[in-house]
Amino acid sequence: MSDVQTYPVTVTVNGKKIQRFVESRTLLIHFLREELNLTGSHIGCETSHCGACTVEIDGTSVKSCTMFAVQANGAVVNTVEGLANSDGTLHALQEGFRQMHGLQCGFCTPGMLMRAKVLLSENPDPTEEEIRHGIAGNLCRCTGYQNIVKAIQYAAAKLNGRTYQEAAE
């Protein structure tokens, strides 16, 4: 098809304003990965189940495989590429995942990090149960979740000015 209609999209991605023309059917995850070369957000299932494609849109968590790029017109989108602090040091969540071994193969990690970021902005000091419910839309096939929960607890402690104390088993 030579004359496929395209639509103007203006989005702020990781603080940078971006304008592009997209086909209506372009999913946001493909726009991020293929158009903007932001391959941090992963495609796991393409069926809205795994959460590997989770990004932050206007302060909320969205599975970017289940949204058209045109729907994001005007939105502020943050991906894992924009998570580190502006001085280049790791975000508390990234540090938590590293310190607490919150990843093994790392495939789920970008989605977990971006989901956890919004979770902590809505609930800065979640209980373990609240963390588990909060990441219920993100699947991890490696860690068994235990260390992911600890990593998020580590980040919550750090962001609240405390040092993380692992609970006695």
Added chain:
Amino acid sequence: MIPGQFVYHRPASIAEAVAVLAAHGDEARPLSGGHSLIPMMKLRMATPEHLVDLAGISELKGISQQGQTIVIGAMTTQADLIKSDLLASALPIIRETSLQIADPQIRTKGTIGGNVANGDPGNDMPGLMQCLGATYHLSGASGERTVAARDFYQGAYFTSLDVGEILTSISIPVPPAGHGYAYEKLKRKIGDYATAATAVILTMADGKVATCSIALTNVSSTPLFAEEAAQLCLGTSLDAATLKAAGEAAKSISDPAADGRGTAEYRREMAGVVTARALAKAASRAMKGA
């Protein structure tokens, strides 16, 4: 898995949306949260040529109370329902149900309007709306009309919505303060549709059930308003025999399909179990509230 081509429309008012839908007939569909429609489009089970995105229509959003009625705009997301203080105090069963739908990301996008208009028997809101006696407000090229949730569902993906009509809001009578409520959903894992689920709203007076409403999710091609099961509870203290009888009445109207969640027999049995559980929980909450 990329959907087929379509023309994207983003109207700013209900009137404009209705006009675009009318211009394209059954080749056009409304798009709300997209969390039922986009997966269907990826599988090419839905191939609309025009999508009318309702996200830009501010009059479709919000939750308000008008006298003894709560009005919820169609584009109110499941996450908004969970956050609403008004709903938490007046209609806590909506929060309880919303929290059992899908997962946090999906609830961020999924709307109440899309959930009730979709017509998938697995959706949780239609049964709840039948239990609450809700009314749907529809708007189309030939004007506005209302349809009771209890009359809206005709078969799987087959509702009273006419081609080109959109559901604009839902109005719900506020149950009396101190009412008991429960949404009991049996599911295999978070993010799964119900093996069987039951919504209950009841009031108690002097330890006996004074009013009772029951509806079932995903045990037939439509949600089921379980009138006989509710009748059996009236005037009782919901003793074990009554719970069993109400469960049997719920089972007798259930006609689930066998699927990955279990055989038809198992799922029908579970309709009875979740109904008895929901009644018991609602009664204990009503006692506490009194």
